[in-house]
Amino acid sequence: MMTALATVSAVEKQGAHYHVQLSCEQQTSCSSCSSQKSCGTGIVTKAVGNKSLFWQLTTKNLVKAGQIVEIGFPERSLLESAALVYLVPLFMMMLGAAFGQLLLAPLLGVGEGAVILSAAIFTAGGIALAKRLAKPMEDKSKQQVVLIRILGEPLV
Numbered sequence: 001m002m003t004a005l006a007t008v009s010a011v012e013k014q015g016a017h018y019h020v021q022l023s024c025e026q027q028t029s030c031s032s033c034s035s036q037k038s039c040g041t042g043i044v045t046k047a048v049g050n051k052s053l054f055w056q057l058t059t060k061n062l063v064k065a066g067q068i069v070e071i072g073f074p075e076r077s078l079l080e081s082a083a084l085v086y087l088v089p090l091f092m093m094m095l096g097a098a099f100g101q102l103l104l105a106p107l108l109g110v111g112e113g114a115v116i117l118s119a120a121i122f123t124a125g126g127i128a129l130a131k132r133l134a135k136p137m138e139d140k141s142k143q144q145v146v147l148i149r150i151l152g153e154p155l156v
Contacts, residue, residue, distance in 0.1 A: 001072040003148060006055060008067045020063055020147070022055040022071060059147045070148040077141035081134050088133065089126035096122020 006024035013019075033039065055071060063069060100118030108114060 002075050002078060003070055003072045005151070006069055006071050008063050008065050008069060009054075010065055011063055014058070017058050017060055018062065020057050020059060020069075022057070022069065022145075023052050024055070024071075025052055055145045057145045057147055061147060061150060063147075063150055067153060068151040070151060071145050072148045073141060073145045077137065077144060081137045081141065084134055084137065085130050088130040089123050092126025092129070093119050093123040096120070096125075 004024055006022035008020055009023050010021040011018050012021075057071065097115055097119040099122065100115035104118050105111065105114045
């Protein structure tokens with residue numbers, strides 16, 4: 001189980017349970033890396049800034065807005081969505097390159113430009129397909145979030 005620290009945004013009582021909305025900033029290891037000034041990922045992280053993630057869960061424990069809590073979610077759903085997001089566009093790019101090389105270029109009598117264009121179009125289609133397939137997986141993983149422990153009030 002993967003864990004993360006989150007801040008309670010809102011709490012709504014529903015019978016004996018509490019429906020809790022959480023937010024947390026996506027953490028990267030770039031700030032502690034010695035190569036952050038020359039690394040492309042570090043530069044992009046600085047330019048884009050931290051991304052906030054939002055979660056919801058239902059619990060019996062009483063929590064208040066502003067509290068810091070530790071949440072957990074299954075690693076499997078994260079690994080499945082990461083594989084989908086990376087592998088579908090990659091597979092589509094290879095399929096598009098093969099289509100361009102074996103069918104499109106000989107049929108039209110053109111060179112590498114058709115192969116590159118075909119691979120780019122298939123990659124764009126793969127990205128769109130991966131987004132579409134990842135949405136239900138993301139919704140499912142958001143339902144699997146559990147409250148591990150309440151850490152207390154933030155240090156301001």
